[in-house]
Amino acid sequence: MASLDDLKKRIASVKSTQKITKAMKMVAAAKLRRAQESAEKGRPYSEKMNNVILNLSNGIYDKENAPKLLSGTGQEKTHLCVVMTSDRGLCGGFNSNIIKKAKSYFAKILDKGKELKIITVGSKGNDQLKRVYGDKIIENISFKESKNANYFDADKVGKMVIEKFEAGEFDVCTIFYNQFKNVITQIPQAQQIIPLNNEGEENSSEESYEFEPDEDEILSNLLPKNISTQIFKAMLENSASEQGSRMSAMDNATRNAGEMVDKLTIEYNRSRQAAITKELIEIISGAESL
Amino acid sequence: MSEEFKVEIVNPEKSFLVKDDVSEVVVPAFEGEMGILKDHISIISFLKPGIIKILSKSGDENYYVEDGIVEFKNNNLSILTSTIFNLADMDKSKQQDLLKKAEEEANKTDINDQSKYLADQKVEVLKTLN
Numbered sequence A: 001m002a003s004l005d006d007l008k009k010r011i012a013s014v015k016s017t018q019k020i021t022k023a024m025k026m027v028a029a030a031k032l033r034r035a036q037e038s039a040e041k042g043r044p045y046s047e048k049m050n051n052v053i054l055n056l057s058n059g060i061y062d063k064e065n066a067p068k069l070l071s072g073t074g075q076e077k078t079h080l081c082v083v084m085t086s087d088r089g090l091c092g093g094f095n096s097n098i099i100k101k102a103k104s105y106f107a108k109i110l111d112k113g114k115e116l117k118i119i120t121v122g123s124k125g126n127d128q129l130k131r132v133y134g135d136k137i138i139e140n141i142s143f144k145e146s147k148n149a150n151y152f153d154a155d156k157v158g159k160m161v162i163e164k165f166e167a168g169e170f171d172v173c174t175i176f177y178n179q180f181k182n183v184i185t186q187i188p189q190a191q192q193i194i195p196l197n198n199e200g201e202e203n204s205s206e207e208s209y210e211f212e213p214d215e216d217e218i219l220s221n222l223l224p225k226n227i228s229t230q231i232f233k234a235m236l237e238n239s240a241s242e243q244g245s246r247m248s249a250m251d252n253a254t255r256n257a258g259e260m261v262d263k264l265t266i267e268y269n270r271s272r273q274a275a276i277t278k279e280l281i282e283i284i285s286g287a288e289s290l
Numbered sequence B: 001m002s003e004e005f006k007v008e009i010v011n012p013e014k015s016f017l018v019k020d021d022v023s024e025v026v027v028p029a030f031e032g033e034m035g036i037l038k039d040h041i042s043i044i045s046f047l048k049p050g051i052i053k054i055l056s057k058s059g060d061e062n063y064y065v066e067d068g069i070v071e072f073k074n075n076n077l078s079i080l081t082s083t084i085f086n087l088a089d090m091d092k093s094k095q096q097d098l099l100k101k102a103e104e105e106a107n108k109t110d111i112n113d114q115s116k117y118l119a120d121q122k123v124e125v126l127k128t129l130n
Helices: A002-058 A094-111 A125-134 A151-166 A216-287 B090-108 B112-130
Strands: A076-082 A115-121 A138-139 A172-180 A186-194 A209-212 B003-009 B015-029 B032-036 B043-047 B050-056 B062-067 B068-073 B075-080 B082-086
Touching: A002 A216, A002 B003, A002 B043, A002 B068, A002 B075, A076 A094, A076 A125, A076 A138, A076 A151, A076 A216, A094 A115, A094 A125, A094 A172, A094 A186, A094 A216, A115 A125, A115 A151, A125 A138, A138 A151, A151 A186, A151 A216, A172 A216, A186 A216, A216 B043, B015 B075, B050 B112, B062 B112, B090 B112
Parallel strands: A076 A115, A076 A172, A115 A138, A209 B043, B003 B075
Antiparallel strands: A172 A186, B003 B015, B015 B032, B015 B043, B015 B050, B043 B068, B050 B062, B062 B082, B068 B075
């Protein structure tokens, strides 16, 4: 059995850990509210954007000559995966869930004999992926210095993806992120952004639009913006998810630390009692023998 | 009051402005300024740098935009833009900042004609604000 002194030290250390996790939980809760708000505020933009594009692509009759960002390059040899994770740890299964989803997708692609290229956003994803897929990672982006997800960062990633697409470096692009459902549940998502996948979403409105300038020109202007918008949406969802995941993880950690302190305290008291009893017995038997 | 319609301006971060007593909006569409009144035909167009004028009963408002898309449908005007500033809140220093950035962009030599045109537009519009 550990000595009294050791137990005392352990209790103190667990208690101070508990204080840290508790503080982290509070911070995450405060950040979560902000992140959730901006995720919700950001939704109208991406929804509207999707609507407009849907209306536009329905208006295009000449599908053959549609912009490549919409219709694809006609083949799917090289896949680009943008894996979006956080820059900080201690957020439960947040990063591992995305990585798991991404890895199973990678395996599927490689099985089919296709080429794979990876862009990681956030340092945690890069750390986990570089061991196995190190040679496949072509870029690693991290936004450690920007406090909140902002559109300019997303635009940077978007522009890079488009540049690579136009240079013919890949045919299909998929982004991986966590969709924020609620504090306890985040759903890892794989979303294909190039070519745009909007099958199954039939447009109900039959109304025809007037376009100025013509459809093709608007589309070729709009599609790159849509890429950035989708990435921005993913970033917002991700940051809300990260805080939510961290909050519940830290809540659990705080509770576990509390349980541990209780257990250790009981053990400490017991061994203190045992030591006292032992001393008493020694004194009594000493006195008896006189 | 049947001459009014609804306008909504959205930027990536939030819904920027919602107004439903608007009588006329003038937007800097790519091929020239375009005035939109109630019962305009459904239209989609995109914006070049310029000033959006919103005329309504509760007062007129002017906004500076750098890019965006307009969609008008069923008397709902949606404007999607990533850079928008209310002219009433824009002071000289902010304006100078934007102008400097635009001029830098316009002086780059390695950009294509379209972005060059857009950058020139920005400079022009910002200069007229002075």
